[in-house]
Amino acid sequence: MENPDGSSNCTVKGVPVDERSFTYLMQLPRTTAAALTLRALGGELAEQVPVPQLRALLYRVGRSIAREHAADGIKTLAEFEGFASRRLADLDLGWMQVEEVSGAVDFLHGAAPLKAWFGAAAAEWSAGLLEGLYAEWMTQLGADERLDVREIEDQTLASGVVRLRFAHESSFGV
Numbered sequence: 001m002e003n004p005d006g007s008s009n010c011t012v013k014g015v016p017v018d019e020r021s022f023t024y025l026m027q028l029p030r031t032t033a034a035a036l037t038l039r040a041l042g043g044e045l046a047e048q049v050p051v052p053q054l055r056a057l058l059y060r061v062g063r064s065i066a067r068e069h070a071a072d073g074i075k076t077l078a079e080f081e082g083f084a085s086r087r088l089a090d091l092d093l094g095w096m097q098v099e100e101v102s103g104a105v106d107f108l109h110g111a112a113p114l115k116a117w118f119g120a121a122a123a124e125w126s127a128g129l130l131e132g133l134y135a136e137w138m139t140q141l142g143a144d145e146r147l148d149v150r151e152i153e154d155q156t157l158a159s160g161v162v163r164l165r166f167a168h169e170s171s172f173g174v
Contacts (some may be wrong), residue, residue, distance in 0.1 A: 018158035021111040024095050035116045042118035042126070055128035062132025065091070071137040077105065084137065093133075104167035106152070107134055110160055127151045127162055138166055148172065 010022040045054055069087050074080050081098040084107075088094055094111035107130075114126040135149040143166075150172050154163040165171070 016158050018110050018161050020095055021158070021160050024089075024111040028092055035113070038117040039119045042122045046121060046125075051124050054122075054125035055131075058126060058128030059132035059135070062129040062134075063136035064132075065129075066133045066136030066140070071140045074141055080137070080141065084134075093130075101165075104165050104171065107149070107164040107166065108157070109162050109164060110158075112160075112162070115160070127164075130162065130164055134164055134166065146170075 010017050010019050012022070045057075049057070069091070071080065071083055071087075074083055077098050077100065081096065084096050084098075088096055088109075092113065094109055094113070096110075097108040099106040099108060109130055112130060114122065114129065118126045131149045131151060138147060138149065139145075146169050147166065148169050149164050149166045152163045152165045157163060
């Protein structure tokens, strides 16, 4: 099956996986102890903390990571895409692609190890890490405090790929 961007989907255990994600993941060794620890931690947190608070916590963690890996001197979306792609690969956080949409900018993000780290049950809150990461980078690049990054549902994306939208907070119903 071919995607609008020309890439094709692969399947892993019968589940469609974006070809870019598959290629990215095949290049990386992942340590099992870290993932096991984070899954256990995520499970314990999920039993004790409401989903909105967990998502907010991961959002703050993402912002913290972005502060440690600052986006300095970037002037264009193309430069940001290059920077973020390199930084994400260095951090083993997957790949990204920038898409300009009417009134916003979308970040497609694939192969993030969130499911491996926190388990499938964490899907409701673990993307907060990516939201915070991109939000902080956009702030570093001069974004107004009323602009934010939020995950947007997109059923057309392959498994393991999320759409994050950078837009004015009012576009998210705030």
